[in-house]
Amino acid sequence: MGKCIKSYGPPLRAQTSNAQRPVKSSKKTHEPFENLNGEESKENAPPKLPISSMYPAPEEKQDDEYDSDSPVTEDCDAIRRKIKAFLNSGEMKVTEFQRACHINSSSYQRFIKLKGPSSGDANQTYSAAFHFFERRKAGGKKEVPSRKRLSNFDDPKVQPKKKKTMEPINRSLLLLDGEEDGEVEIYDTCDEIRRKIAAHLRDPTNVQAQFLREIAACLPDPDMKVQSSSLNTFQKKKGPLAGNESRVYYAAYCYFEKKRIAEGKSKTQMRLEMEDAWPSGVDRKRQGGFIVTAGTSLYTDKYGRARCHVR
Structure with missing residues (x-):
């Protein structure tokens, strides 16, 4: 008759073989779209939709009365005056105006600093700004108030x-x-x-x-x-x-x-x-040196003009 051995550990559980354990598969199955070999069936796969159909493009407002291909009929100085008057009205900031005309800041800066009726006619700002103002006019928007x-x-x-x-x-x-x-x-x-x-x-x-x-x-x-x-x-x-x-x-x-x-x-x-x-206005340039004869001194009068004084 064998001796009884006391056990102080946790109760033993019956071990199960690997064949009895349920197998969990990490692979997701899509029954309607998989064949017996586990590969997707191209014929039964759902059709892929283009991204443009998922995110429809915003509707662009176009004026039927204005032709964007019309030639520019104003010179560069006139366009520059319109731009300055429009921006001074406060309706748009410079960056907003550039985005509305689809022009970059460097082209805008080069064009706005030029002078002359034909200076800047090859710049993208010239034609873009002209069509911008013509499109506003065709849309019935008020003109920028002219300054007196x-x-x-x-x-x-x-x-x-x-x-x-x-x-x-x-x-x-x-x-x-x-x-x-x-x-x-x-x-x-x-x-x-x-x-x-x-x-x-x-x-x-x-x-x-x-x-x-x-x-x-x-x-x-x-x-x-x-x-x-x-x-x-x-x-x-x-x-x-x-x-x-x-x-x-x-x-x-x-x-x-x-x-x-x-x-x-x-x-x-x-x-x-x-x-x-100063008949033509005060001189805004840096004044150069003056040559005076012996016995004379140079001074500036209250109007800012250089004068010589005989000692």
Whole structure:
């Protein structure tokens, strides 16, 4: 009679052979589409749909009245003026306009900086912008409001007799002579512009960032900006022509000239004297050296002109 052996481990389970264990197959079967060999049947496989049918293309709005193959009937300068006026209206930003015309920024920058009726006629921006504006016109959209030219505004024959009854003018729609090409004639010294800027910014309602955006809108290129560092550098200078090459000087003059006209103010005595001293406007180029004879000294008068004084 055998001895009883005590076991302190877990109870033993009956072992099953591999033949009795259920076999789990990791292979997914598709009965309708597989044959006996386990291969897909090309005849019974579901048809593959093209991607275009799964994601239908958006419907393009086309104007039946406008022919996109029509020839360009305006010169390059006219197209540039339309682009600048359209962007200044605020309806689109520069990048949005470029996407709408399907042009790249480099081509746009090259075209917008050119001057001349035929300069840029081979650029893609020329024809693309023309068709863009023609398509808008065919679609019944309003034209960009034209800005009023101010060449004869200060002529007493053109001005109304009673300025108090004048309707207020939106200075954003004013266009000075030469503004489109960045060639507005300036009749204020740099010191006078610095004084106007300082007085303007002393008003707590006038924010410097907004002021910089407003004067930058007077520049010929809509992408041009005026930085606060440039403003600070210009304001620290002293002298009638100190800073005459600065972008701040030109843009701020255009801004304050439009402001003067919009408010119906007449020209000051200093302004009239500047027109006599500089018939073609203040020189905005760097002045070269001067040769003077012995016994004379060179100085700058209050108008910024170089003068010699005999000792």
